[in-house]
Amino acid sequence: MLNQLLKQPSFSRDNMISLLSVKGDDTQKVLNRALEVKAATVGRNVYLRGLIELSNVCAKDCYYCGIRKANSRVHRYTLTDEEVFQAADFAWRKGFGSLVIQSGELSSPGFASHIERLLKGIHQRTNAELSVTLSCGEQPYEVFKRWHEAGAHRYLLRIETTNRALYDQIHPQNPLHAYAKRIEALEDLRKAGYQVGTGVMIGLPGQTIADLADDLIFFKSLDVDMVGMGPYIEHAETPLFEKFMLLWPAAERFRMSLLMIAGLRLLMPDINMASSTALETLDPLGRQSGLLAGANVVMPNLTPVINRINYQLYNNKPNLDKDPALSTSSLNEVIEAIGEKICYFEPGTSRHFLKRQG
Numbered sequence: 001m002l003n004q005l006l007k008q009p010s011f012s013r014d015n016m017i018s019l020l021s022v023k024g025d026d027t028q029k030v031l032n033r034a035l036e037v038k039a040a041t042v043g044r045n046v047y048l049r050g051l052i053e054l055s056n057v058c059a060k061d062c063y064y065c066g067i068r069k070a071n072s073r074v075h076r077y078t079l080t081d082e083e084v085f086q087a088a089d090f091a092w093r094k095g096f097g098s099l100v101i102q103s104g105e106l107s108s109p110g111f112a113s114h115i116e117r118l119l120k121g122i123h124q125r126t127n128a129e130l131s132v133t134l135s136c137g138e139q140p141y142e143v144f145k146r147w148h149e150a151g152a153h154r155y156l157l158r159i160e161t162t163n164r165a166l167y168d169q170i171h172p173q174n175p176l177h178a179y180a181k182r183i184e185a186l187e188d189l190r191k192a193g194y195q196v197g198t199g200v201m202i203g204l205p206g207q208t209i210a211d212l213a214d215d216l217i218f219f220k221s222l223d224v225d226m227v228g229m230g231p232y233i234e235h236a237e238t239p240l241f242e243k244f245m246l247l248w249p250a251a252e253r254f255r256m257s258l259l260m261i262a263g264l265r266l267l268m269p270d271i272n273m274a275s276s277t278a279l280e281t282l283d284p285l286g287r288q289s290g291l292l293a294g295a296n297v298v299m300p301n302l303t304p305v306i307n308r309i310n311y312q313l314y315n316n317k318p319n320l321d322k323d324p325a326l327s328t329s330s331l332n333e334v335i336e337a338i339g340e341k342i343c344y345f346e347p348g349t350s351r352h353f354l355k356r357q358g
């Protein structure tokens with residue numbers, strides 16, 4: 001029955017619920033099939049995105065997030081332009097092909113100009129040879145457009161969960177955190193010409209397997225080009241930590257995250273999918289496990305070591321004390337050891353996006 005299901009050319013919501021409901025040895029069967037599909041569609045290729053955590057200053061108060069505005073224990077920082085350019089230069093020289101600039105969400109003319117300035121400076125210093133992904137939250141359409149014109153061609157805006165009731169439980173009830181606004185922003189990103197990425201947390205308190213299947217179907221209906229999703233990991237200084245007792249055990253959140261990656265590789269074979277840092281938090285081999293479940297992107301952290309400790313969306317984030325150069329060389333070894341190949345000096349554009357462009 002499972003073997004038949006795994007060979008299907010397309011999958012319904014019920015099929016996804018069945019796949020996400022497997023237990024025991026069947027889990028590995030699903031992961032193995034996803035790896036076969038990955039090999040046959042996007043290949044056993046891994047693309048690098050150098051991650052720059054630009055700033056932990058945020059105007060929002062998401063209940064699950066360690067750097068939410070109301071957390072007064074966080075030391076706030078914003079990298080200087082020079083620090084950003086140095087990280088970009090490192091990525092460029094090492095052949096990463098691509099960068100991600102992530103930050104807390106601010107919506108102001110000053111922030112819009114800041115990001116635009118960084119984009120122009122990065123492209124100028126790197127011969128326009130790095131593709132840049134932004135992950136800077138919801139913005140007005142004009143700002144998305146402006147950043148796209150300044151050289152950002154990919155944007156990651158996670159929906160976090162598509163269950164409306166659950167979304168409302170993990171965000172404050174005000175217009176700044178409205179679900180409708182998030183959806184509108186995702187639609188605006190597509191209109192502005194970006195490769196659009198989104199993602200969810202897996203194992204939120206009260207989340208069900210049917211919710212997770214709905215998340216996968218949502219990605220398909222939005223026709224996304226890339227996805228970054230991973231296990232929900234609690235942060236002690238957040239309101240959601242009160243529901244700690246409702247969480248699935250960490251090992252189960254890890255297993256379900258791998259099943260979600262595998263399920264999405266079957267559902268959308270040619271998209272880009274990140275093996276998240278959160279996987280590595282729950283298991284030292286998490287990054288490799290994500291790749292073996294169907295992911296094809298990893299994001300080595302290029303944020304200056306001194307700032308990383310202050311960009312903790314969740315507890316026990318890994319690689320807080322490693323030098324970026326050490327992280328990348330050890331990464332090469334571990335990726336080759338599992339039979340995957342890092343594609344240096346390639347932008348790793350989503351094949352799904354290229355196909356849609358014709």
Ligand code: SF4
Pocket residue numbers: 058059060061062065066067068069103104105137313
């Ligand atoms: S999840 Fe993002 S938008 Fe929400 S509080 Fe954290 S950094 Fe801000």
